[in-house]
Amino acid sequence: MARNDRVHGLLGCRAPGIPGGPAMPHYDYTAIEARWQQSWQENGCFRTPGPGDEGFDASKPKFYVLDMFPYPSGAGLHVGHPKGYTATDVMARFKRHQGFNVLHPMGWDAFGLPAEQYAIQTGTHPAVTTQVNVDRFREQLKALGLSYDWEREVNTTDPGYYRWTQWIFTKLYQQGLAYEAEVPVWWCEELGTVLANEEVIDGRSERGSHPCVKRPLRQWMLKITAYAERLLADLDLVEWPESVRAMQREWIGRSEGAEVRFQLAGDDTEEGFTVFTTRPDTLFGATFCVLAPEHPLVAEIVTEENQAAVRDYLAQAAAKSDLERSDLQKDKSGVFTGAYAVNPVFEEGDPRRLVPVWVADYVLMGYGTGAIMCVPGGDQRDHEFATRYQLPIVRVVRPEALARNAPHVDGGFDATHGMTDVELETVCWAGEGEMMNSEWLDGMASTEAKLRMIAWLEERGLGRARVTYRLRDWLFSRQRYWGEPFPVLHGPDGETALVAADDLPVTLPELDDFKPAGALEPPLGRAKDWVEVVDADGRVWRRETNSMPQWAGSCWYYLRFLDPHNTEQAWNAEAEKYWMPIDLYVGGAEHAVLHLLYARFWHKVLYDCGLVSTLEPFHKLVNQGMVQSFAFRDARGVLVPVDDVDEGAEGSFTRRADGAVVERQVAKMSKALRNVINPDDVIREYGADTLRLYEAFMGPVTASAPWNPRDLPGVHRFLQRAWRLFVPTADEGPEIHPQLLQEEAASAEIERALHKTIAKVGSDLEQMGNNTAIAALMEFVNLVTKHAAQWNRAQAQRFLILLEPFAPHFAEELWARLGLTQPLYQQPWPEHDPALLLSDRIELPVQVNGKLRARVEVDAAADADSIEAAAREAAAEHLQGTVRKVVVVPGRMVNFVVTP
């Protein structure tokens, strides 16, 4: 039968069972969800008392399950948000059934650029925009039936919150971890602000894609590098995805090596420079040195005849963005300074002792010392450079494989260079191996040579072992209005002072123009009365007019949730000791490095200040997968908006306008593709419980998967089937099957299946296997349906407890209709009897030479001998030859190894 459904969004399939008749017998999700959400709110059901609060039960174990709190954008939620929120809510509800005190809060990361941009365009104060967006987000989240303790809601833009963000800054400052520096920073003219390195992608701002340039500016920096080693080492303490830990390790970028001092040649000068190298073993192969264009020594050492060329080169390099510098990586450029440095391993008079010093922009001033020694025989980059500028290449490490096999390699073995002729021309060996051309290191393993060379350098004061990190200090100031003001005053004599703790918060001044106050003066500079502060002596101080980056508020919000209304302290120590660390933290992979690294850094500083009791804040981390959507392309590869596409009979898709065939593919949801799914629409058409079930049923939490409107009716049908097990379908029928209102004898088969389901759902939920838990519930419902609902009240009750984490409104409604008055969400998780899961008789596969040949039914408790005997009989016709071996795994299978 040919169909011609529209495939857009939810509209592809009509929702089955839209309430048409009298509401009661049907599954009227709209009424049910409204009723229970109201009940939860009015009765404060998910309010979670903590230590010191009335009603707190210290004897229960705790579980802190947290979502990465959202930035409340103007667009509202999309269906990607509930994927993670559903997963954590299922866990929170499950843990409540298990008797835990569950902390499950939500809040808003509400400072940030969009509201400020909107303010500049429209004059609407960012606080107003933020409030509107927050209200909308909260409403949408409540419509999902998420069991947050809304009394703990926090908002980073609330002065009562950012008072403590400022307070933590003062702690950082007092620890010597906050300092001001004149640093080259990314300046975005369009946004009128400085951006952090990570907010600039390919020379353009991450938000809005505006061009950015580097310029020096006074900035606040946080000394995160002081914690590099601990941030790296303590990754071993947490239960995080390997990918995230790997990303953080790379970001920190620890590398071990040595500093080597190179003196400049001639004139008995004491001048020189220090290089950092990870391969001190290759020092005999260092045939030239390269300084970064920004290296301060460049101007001093350049000789007369090279002045012009160097000046041109520096100008060129300065004009390039980092992107352009790295983009041209195939084509390394540089220029000779005319100066020579001394390679300290060679004797006076040795021609190899003097090495030319070049300037090249493949060396970065921000890493190591901004100067390198170049070993073109052992480093690909140096090799390219040397080849291009015809600098000498000396090989000092012979590859292991060649060291053993070289005489047999085609092309002949060159004893001098330890490589074949072919490789001598083409290969640069950057790995480990055996030392050569290195005098007293020759023949040694390169790993050993590293240590020897470092010792040799240290003895002579020419160098030392050193560890370098890629991690840089954190640029912590922004030229924006909508951020936390710094609690800092600048004195008339250039001194810096913190605002007293009792005077916090330093609140944002009212402004009606949010544009920068001057070329490099942030918007806060417009608030003259706010900026100038007169002290008791009549001296005029100026407030810091930079503000903090958006990361600041999100660095510690998980701590404020512990004690959100405390006006005396950021949090109470007792609450911190009870709730921390976070047992489960769920959020997108986009925060793998920055948010999680910055928050860990603050946490460790707070730990050192004795303010928190755990080394790490987030014990278990889970990245939820992306919810993608379908998109369509025509034959020319042009994207066709989803609502212009029809679906044909055999999974083919055509453009409505001209019937052209289009290809379906999976893409991110975007306005341009018109394939964004709004949760409000899903809730209207199917209800929040169906949405929750679908989000959880799509696949593992961690997996990305496209939103498939075709699959929604499947989970909705499951709820309706379950509904019919409780509620008679007749229009005038009662609210609940009468058999469920009295104690009937239990069906043994259903009882057994229920125990199996309890065990399966419980163990799946423990590991966030929500999709398979739902499959088990579906299996159970199918079974009960098949038996004409021959189940009883006690079974129905336990089933509802299992279902509640996924479909809480639905389950509470039926629980109430059973006449039960204690709320369902408080019920203990049902017990299961392992003995009931086992059958008396089991069927085992019988294999012959690994191939399935027969089945045999035996007692579950049968021993290996009797199983083997039964199996021999069952597979007799396949056991003609010699049975050489028999493998019996009781309860699993039997395998005969037979040779004919």
Add this chain to the structure above:
RNA sequence: GGGGGAGUAGCCCAAUUGGCAGAGGCAAGGGACUUAAAAUCCCUCCAGUACGGGUUCGAGUCCCGUCUCCCCUACCA
């Protein structure tokens, strides 16, 4: 180039971590019910696990190699 992850039925996904490839859902086909349709219920169809080797009594699962896809990162000396 480096790092992390993934390839199982037409599609989304399971498989007690080495033991009968299939739990669940979608789609498709057939049937029951119905004046008819919808809804509902019942039944059925389909892969040998990307590819090539290896270990093993036995491999989707472990090892080696190859291919494809996704994510992150990229002159870091």
